Amino acid sequence: MADKRISIYDTTLRDGAQGEGVHFSAKDKLFYMQKMIEAGIDYVEAGWPGANPKDDEFYRTMSSWADSAENQDWRLRTRVVAFGSTCRVGESPEKSDSLNGLIASGANTLTIFGKTWKLHVETVLRTSPQENLRIIRESVEYLVKAGKEVFFDAEHYFDGWQDDPAFALSCLEAAMLGGAKGLVLCDTNGGTYTREITNGVQIVRQELSPAILGIHTHNDGGLAVVNTLAAVEAGVDQIQGTWNGFGERCGNANLSTLIPWLQLKLGYQLLEPEVLHNISYLSRYVAELANYPFDEKQPFVGRSAFAHKAGMHVDAVMKNNRTFEHIDPASVGNERRVLISDQSGKANLCLKMRRFKPEIEKDDPLVELAMERIKNAENEGFQYETAEGSLDLLLLEILGKYEQPFTLEDYHVWSDPLRGELDSVAVVKVQVGDKQVHIAAEGDGPVHALDQALRSTLGAFFPAIEESELTDYKVRVLDGSRGTGSVVRVVVETKHGVNTWGTIGVSSNIIKASAKALLDALYLVILSSQGKA
């Protein structure tokens, strides 16, 4: 149903943080909340009070922040949710540390999960179905009486429903009897097929009338996004998910994919259009905050999402972008990229070269020349897809616009691996204008020594060098048949301000390959600081 409002329940800080390698400190969680409040996310589940000191600290700080006069209006847009479980078997809610911890958290919206699959009731809780219904109903009731808005996460709902539909439904009824505002159907093991999700949601819609019906899926079968979309089409009002699909095992339904699908393609209302235009940035922000590598292959928001490599595709995109783009990249804050490789045609290169010479056309002989040089270089082992910085330098040179800011006249590197730290020395001879400089520097290994020598020589002439940093260094053996004499490809990543460049060197001598990649990086830092690259 187009233009229906679907609320977003973001569980990145809770279920997302249950993912391998994903961590948020209490302070990270506060930064995160502020971003999501700005974005207008409806519900943000931030953790489990009582489970660990970090979550306790977060809720303490969050409640005092929310209570302060200048932040009173945050509740209008975003609700911070505290998560926990029902009371334990044989326990009364009043005695439950979990429930009392939730009330004490200060959050006005609370989500508790409970069992709906008999397998869990019998083997994990080791209790009777009746006791399970009691702990669900009484726990919800206790929180509602404390003045809270309560969601019930029906753990393993779809497995439970396939096993014993009447029992699974009775668990939902117990939560409703307790006064739950929302019921959330969880595919906890992530292995449910889409058809069962659709059926499961439709039956709950027919049988019960919660104020909010939500869906929470995991990605173990690779269907979390599709299953969430199916649930929306079958009638849920709320999607639970995590940015970048972070979460336990194979992760949760990915909000970075779901939101554009629902809003741009299916016509549902989730976020303000300007927030949707910022969604690539938001996804990246969350990965940065979690210190987790961003998956560039993600639909909609990844760098590769609109990266065209095949020559024929780029030719078609230049004629009409709809030929190979399912949406306008700008609608999700992303951009089209043209990759240059041995799969490129003149269209790829022409688009790339227009950055430096806007009037260039596909039939210009310089485009042909660039294609020949690149295909030959790729044949020798260069790979410009990961080294767009070196590619820029090559194109500037072909266009006659390259002014090399210095020349490395000579260099020598010695290593004494038995010396311990700073085991290598490099001496470089560099020509800058009419000045020639010799400098020696030590380093941990020969490449570090060379980098240090170049930087200390050039920093005096070009201050931008001092502000730049090497952020990655990768070596790949191209053909192992010659053992330690094989040709290697070195790719260096360098950051200066908001710019990051990949540069490349290829040689059977790892120092020579590294020197070429390092030099290209330094040239780029200097040229871009002078507005020439």
Ligand SMILES: CC(=O)SCCNC(=O)CCNC(=O)[C@H](O)C(C)(C)COP(=O)(O)OP(=O)(O)OC[C@H]1O[C@@H](n2cnc3c(N)ncnc32)[C@H](O)[C@@H]1OP(=O)(O)O
């Ligand atoms: C599907 C989900 O993702 S639910 C969220 C799961 N998230 C987490 O587990 C992360 C945070 N968890 C924790 O920090 C800890 O597990 C704590 C603090 C909550 C509990 O720790 P402990 O008291 O040491 O218990 P432990 O984790 O070993 O075992 C879980 C207990 O809860 C019980 N339990 C599990 N689910 C429920 C439920 N829905 N309602 C009531 N009790 C439950 C289990 O039966 C078990 O009890 P038992 O020890 O009497 O057999």
Ligand SMILES: CC(=O)C(=O)O
């Ligand atoms: C509650 C929850 O995270 C799940 O069932 O997957």
